[in-house]
Amino acid sequence: MKKKLKILRMIVSLSFLFGIAVCCNNSRISSLEKYRELRSEKLNEPRSVIHNNDGCDALYFPIDKEYSAQNFLDIRTSNLIGTGVKTISYCTIASGFGNFTHRTEVGDVLLKHGYEFGINEETRNITSEMIDNGTDPLQVHVEFARENGFEIFWSNRMNDTHDASHRKDKPYFLWSKFKENNPQYLFGDIGERLPNGRWSSVDFTHQEIRNLCIKFYEEVCNNYNVDGVELDFLRHFELFETVGRGGVASKEQRDMLTDMVYQIRKVTEEAGMKRGNPILVLTRIPTSVEYAKKAGIDIERWIEEGLVDIVVGSCYFRLDYWENFAKLGNNKDVKMYAGLSESRVKEEHPLLKRQQNSVYRARAAAAWEAGLDGIYSFNEYDTRSKYLSQIGNPEILKTTNNLYFVTYRDYTADRYLAGGNDYFNTPRLSPTPGNQRSFVDTPLNFNIELGNESYDANVSILLYAEGIKSEDLVVKINDTFATFKNATAEGLFIFEVDQKTIQPGINRLFIDKKGVKSNHQKLKDAAVFFCREKNDPEMKGLINTLNIRY
The missing domain is CATH 3.20.20 (TIM Barrel)
Incomplete structure (x- = not known):
């Protein structure tokens, strides 16, 4: 040797x-x-x-x-x-x-x-x-x-x-x-x-x-x-x-x-x-x-x-909104990029998986809308992934199925700095134990970053929760009520949204529960889905559950 x-x-x-x-x-x-x-x-x-x-x-x-x-x-x-x-x-x-x-x-x-x-x-x-x-x-x-x-x-x-x-x-x-x-x-x-x-x-x-x-x-x-x-x-x-x-x-x-x-x-x-x-x-x-x-x-x-010359933000967690990060490069000879690492969120609902093309497209669309100069892909081993041919063009992203989440990566910022979690400006919500929210704390308010979703689409708010009934949920986006449509036995609650209420950039998501509240009632996840292509094979399960008709 x-x-x-x-x-x-x-x-x-x-x-x-x-x-x-x-x-x-x-x-x-x-x-x-x-x-x-x-x-x-x-x-x-x-x-x-x-x-x-x-x-x-x-x-x-x-x-x-x-x-x-x-x-x-x-x-x-x-x-x-x-x-x-x-x-x-x-x-x-x-x-x-x-x-x-x-x-x-x-x-x-x-x-x-x-x-x-x-x-x-x-x-x-x-x-x-x-x-x-x-x-x-x-x-x-x-x-x-x-x-x-x-x-x-x-x-x-x-x-x-x-x-x-x-x-x-x-x-x-x-x-x-x-x-x-x-x-x-x-x-x-x-x-x-x-x-x-x-x-x-x-x-x-x-x-x-x-x-x-x-x-x-x-x-x-x-x-x-x-x-x-x-x-x-x-x-x-x-x-x-x-x-x-x-x-x-x-x-x-x-x-x-x-x-x-x-x-x-x-x-x-x-x-x-x-x-x-x-x-x-x-x-x-x-x-x-x-x-x-x-x-x-x-x-x-x-x-x-x-x-x-180039500053890439985010990895295991993201502390601030993309629009604030983008401003660091204003009037400077520097380019600001959104870092899109693979998701490691645990215990996801089977229809709300982050590791798929529609989610990467959504993450990129939100970053472009926030004024960033480009996208940085990290830890993607499968270079045949469809999204790699799409996320670099904001115009393409206006025409695709896009699935947005309140939180994409959910590690603790305390890992590297004492009191690091105090620096979270972005919300933390995911099915990973420790990142779920109790309905005792309602009403729950989250900011969710969206791209330019002005092209016609069926828009749904998707909540993953346990211990609650659909009739007890109150959901609004940008102060407009969403309409309950369907629920599954696994705890997925589906609400319809008027697309006119959606705006590019940061949107306000409001979730409340009527009646008696307990710590056993948990909100595990929240997402917004823009569906334009009913025959998307990757999203078939979710689209069938939504019962979207054209």
Whole structure:
């Protein structure tokens, strides 16, 4: 094994030299002023949808499938051709910190297999096979992008903590040599439970961590012909040990992180000038400015000082409305994007599933209506999903079946910051235990974000509840009563709505219960459905239940 690692390191070194030669063939940009002018032009090119597939396609390659670049791409990438996706942001894992599936001399090359640790035993890590073939997952995606008209970004998870399950007596395959050799930089001791973070996070208070992170970006920008780089702070949002232990970030800590982002921006400018191709900087952060600041990120300052080009909001939870998030970019040379991650809501009604095309379309329609500049798709492994060809065009979304929810992702914001849930401006309602609402608290009022739904449609309000009778429910939207139509044995209550009462943007949903109220009476979910295509196969069950006629 040691001999193989030595050979791989030699291959990596030779590949770097080759990569530098390739990356520097374009004409050099002579001045920083000209470079920034070209970068601004590049930023303003249309890129309605950015796609990040999570990057573990190399890590979990089918164990019985022969490796080839094409077989690798066919898992999650090839089907992006012909969709609305303009930009691929490819993640080379970084779980944990500095653990990569691209060729690196600064970080660690991730070569271990999950099956060696009893994880995903039907898959294998093909990184070493790719390096043996003179390439790696990032390089294959760079070449794919160039050949097929995509932009290509490199995505780095700033502090991914999937390795927190590591124990001395039960090692985890994503545990890195760096963390093993440098425990002084971690939030805590192995297995230690922290109130607002994980023990395996690296602490950016340490200059050594920040310097190393800058070098990660410098190495990629100099050796891969990327159009942009991503600073993914939401995998995971753990920056400083003091915050993980229940405190808040100090101004000094925010300044540390701002300086690191400044240095990364500088690295992209130097590499982009040499190559003759500007490199954009994308960052993924929470939608609440104050929440982010308490954890260590001063996004307003980053935008004001021109350190980032694209800001993506939301991941496990969304704290603020899209229209407020969009305003951060007003009159600034920055683009604001809605982050659409996969839903992990539990115990959903079978007819009210969030993980379907009609819901992604609805989420995108609401984001476009709020004034955002684009959509960022995260953790979508099935690139054949129909919605990827639709969410980049608001005009298409006016004509489709769209299913909106009060809440799409329902994790707690306390996970990363003490008192984090106090920063929720958006409502929290889902069937997940802990996010249901008691009718004792009625009347219940929720704001629900909608897109431009002016095209003719049958409009229904859908409530998922238990312990109540339909005749006891009072439902209004924008102060107009909805009419009860039907109910199912599983607790789905259906109300008709006059489409004229619906407005683009934020709508007010009012739900009350007549008579005696008890804690056993629960509202689990609320949605608004716009039906235009009765023969939609994905929505057939719901449409039949609604008994919509044309």
